[in-house]
Amino acid sequence: xxxxxxxxxxxxxxxxxxxxxxxxxxxxxxxxxxxxxxxxxxxxxxxxxxxxxxxxxxxxxx
Amino acid sequence: xxxxxxxxxxxxxxxxxxxxxxxxxxxxxxxxxxxxxxxxxxxxxxxxxxxxxxxxxxxxxxxxxxxxxxxxxxxxxxxxxxxxxxxxxxxxxxxxxxxxxxxxxxxxxxxxxxxxxxxxxxxxxxxxxxxxxxxxxxxxxxxxxxxxxxxxxxxxxxxxxxxxxxxxxxxxxxxxxxxxxxxxxxxxxxxxxxxxxxxxxxxxxxxxxxxxxxxxxxxxxxxxxxxxxxxxxxxxxxxxxxxxxxxxxxxxxxxxxxxxxxx
Numbered sequence: 001x002x003x004x005x006x007x008x009x010x011x012x013x014x015x016x017x018x019x020x021x022x023x024x025x026x027x028x029x030x031x032x033x034x035x036x037x038x039x040x041x042x043x044x045x046x047x048x049x050x051x052x053x054x055x056x057x058x059x060x061x062x
Numbered sequence: 063x064x065x066x067x068x069x070x071x072x073x074x075x076x077x078x079x080x081x082x083x084x085x086x087x088x089x090x091x092x093x094x095x096x097x098x099x100x101x102x103x104x105x106x107x108x109x110x111x112x113x114x115x116x117x118x119x120x121x122x123x124x125x126x127x128x129x130x131x132x133x134x135x136x137x138x139x140x141x142x143x144x145x146x147x148x149x150x151x152x153x154x155x156x157x158x159x160x161x162x163x164x165x166x167x168x169x170x171x172x173x174x175x176x177x178x179x180x181x182x183x184x185x186x187x188x189x190x191x192x193x194x195x196x197x198x199x200x201x202x203x204x205x206x207x208x209x210x211x212x213x214x215x216x217x218x219x220x221x222x223x224x225x226x227x228x229x230x231x232x233x234x235x236x237x238x239x240x241x242x243x244x245x246x247x248x249x250x251x252x253x254x255x256x257x258x259x260x261x262x263x264x265x266x267x268x269x270x271x272x273x274x275x276x277x278x279x280x281x282x283x284x285x286x287x288x289x290x291x292x293x294x295x296x297x298x299x300x301x302x303x304x305x306x307x308x309x310x311x312x313x314x315x316x317x318x319x320x321x322x323x324x325x
Binding site for chain 1 (some may be wrong): 112115123125126128181184186187188189191194196211214217218221224292294295
């Protein structure tokens with residue numbers, strides 16, 4: 001799951017993940033999407049850019 | 063002291079303060095980051111959790127959700143009559159119950175007080191697959207950012223001296239400084255060097271170093287500052303600033319009382 005807040009500044013970034021991942025999956029440029037979502041600082045941008053969701057990987061082994 | 067507001071929205075503000083001491087504005091910044099009390103979940107009972115996340119991780123994620131804060135109805139547990147044991151004056155009980163397949167959001171948390179609600183309803187807590195469930199009871203309390211970042215209302219609060227860029231008359235419009243400026247605020251207009259947005263200058267002085275004839279001078283104005291702040295949603299940016307100032311006033315009053323007692 002995407003972390004709730006940015007590790008560095010504490011801004012809420014998790015609520016932006018769904019739109020971000022959906023639009024990036026549709027081959028939009030991640031940088032443009034982040035600008036649209038008003039994620040300005042590079043500490044918050046790396047949170048979304050570098051996130052890999054693992055729920056689906058772990059789910060079969062519950 | 064006077065304030066010019068450049069930008070003010072619900073959770074973001076940018077303004078210029080003139081004629082103020084750096085110590086006071088730094089106090090304001092620190093107070094917004096560490097001293098303003100906000101609501102966050104601090105105690106949790108997990109009755110059922112078959113999701114992919116451990117109980118501890120669920121507790122951390124639920125704790126980090128910001129809640130709208132009402133300082134008039136609640137007091138800090140340390141200052142409460144119950145000595146922090148937990149009563150209706152210092153805590154709010156909340157429940158969450160979900161069965162998969164579903165994504166559990168912060169908006170699914172049911173609060174017993176309609177004034178204390180998640181500031182953002184779209185924060186995903188956990189994704190539940192088929193037959194997985196999550197049942198919990200939680201208690202939100204007031205706290206300060208000094209104790210844990212989940213109570214930190216101010217985000218990226220900071221200030222810089224108001225930049226002053228002076229282009230002297232002996233400028234020969236060579237344009238060397240334009241390429242050096244990382245913010246791109248210097249442009250050549252009709253062969254005259256002009257500054258587009260002086261507020262954006264980060265006082266790096268790369269332009270002055272590039273100039274061979276010292277025709278450009280960049281300085282930070284001593285007692286004027288550009289202040290930039292964001293709120294996590296527990297307060298509006300305006301209220302957060304007011305609460306920051308109130309906290310300083312209250313602390314000063316307390317100090318005053320202690321000092322008078324000593325005399």
